[in-house]
Amino acid sequence: MEQINDNQDWLTLFKKALLKIEPEINEGQRKMLLGHYSAPGMALSVKRLAEIAGYEGFRSGSLHYGKLARKISVAIDIIPPTQDQISIIAEWNGNQKDERGHGQWILYDEVAQAIEELGWVKIKNNVSQQDFPIPLGVEKPKEIISQTTQRERDALVRDWVLRAANGICECCEQEAPFESSDDLPYLEVHHIRHLANDGSDTVSNAVALCPNCHRELHHGKHKDELVENLYVCIPRLKRE
Numbered sequence: 001m002e003q004i005n006d007n008q009d010w011l012t013l014f015k016k017a018l019l020k021i022e023p024e025i026n027e028g029q030r031k032m033l034l035g036h037y038s039a040p041g042m043a044l045s046v047k048r049l050a051e052i053a054g055y056e057g058f059r060s061g062s063l064h065y066g067k068l069a070r071k072i073s074v075a076i077d078i079i080p081p082t083q084d085q086i087s088i089i090a091e092w093n094g095n096q097k098d099e100r101g102h103g104q105w106i107l108y109d110e111v112a113q114a115i116e117e118l119g120w121v122k123i124k125n126n127v128s129q130q131d132f133p134i135p136l137g138v139e140k141p142k143e144i145i146s147q148t149t150q151r152e153r154d155a156l157v158r159d160w161v162l163r164a165a166n167g168i169c170e171c172c173e174q175e176a177p178f179e180s181s182d183d184l185p186y187l188e189v190h191h192i193r194h195l196a197n198d199g200s201d202t203v204s205n206a207v208a209l210c211p212n213c214h215r216e217l218h219h220g221k222h223k224d225e226l227v228e229n230l231y232v233c234i235p236r237l238k239r240e
């Protein structure tokens, strides 16, 4: 930045400029600017910037980000150091390529700081108690008597499924992560159609899983795909 004018207080200038042009910034431009701020190393290719804003080709990304930069440049009354308008807010680094081989723009620290100080983003790398207040908790939790409906499980089914798995998770096909206190590989038996949903307690509805896969089948984003995969890969299973 020094080559532009080293007497300027860039942070103050950028803050003023952003504040001034805020009403004119469109949704795509805002997404690009904040996306740029959040990117690792604040480095992004024009193509990525366009994608963030939902523009089709990189050209419209370049165009819209360029327009935003132009507004900033006009607001602070300083000509960008290179022909590309974007150079008023970021430095081009053609050698620092992203994973797709595109050179990247590095957002200037002063612009980032202006964005933070204007409160446009939550300040990063600075997780304080303000963001996540530590709950006090309870020293002695009250006793709650709860009543849940449990279904009886057939121990023979469980044992058969575990023995058939032979210490290998039937979902990820990795070895059980540890041995249990009875020296057996630790796996958990899961009913694909849950017993609570009237699934049967039979070997054609039960699989042996490592704890990770078991949790994933209950809570994972891709649990339906995992189940589908189990049905395809394990011949004894029957859809219920």
Ligand SMILES: [Zn+2]
Pocket: 169, 170, 171, 172, 173, 174, 209, 210, 211, 212, 213, 214
């Ligand atoms: Zn697993």
Ligand SMILES: [Zn+2]
Pocket: 189, 190, 191, 214, 218
């Ligand atoms: Zn389960």
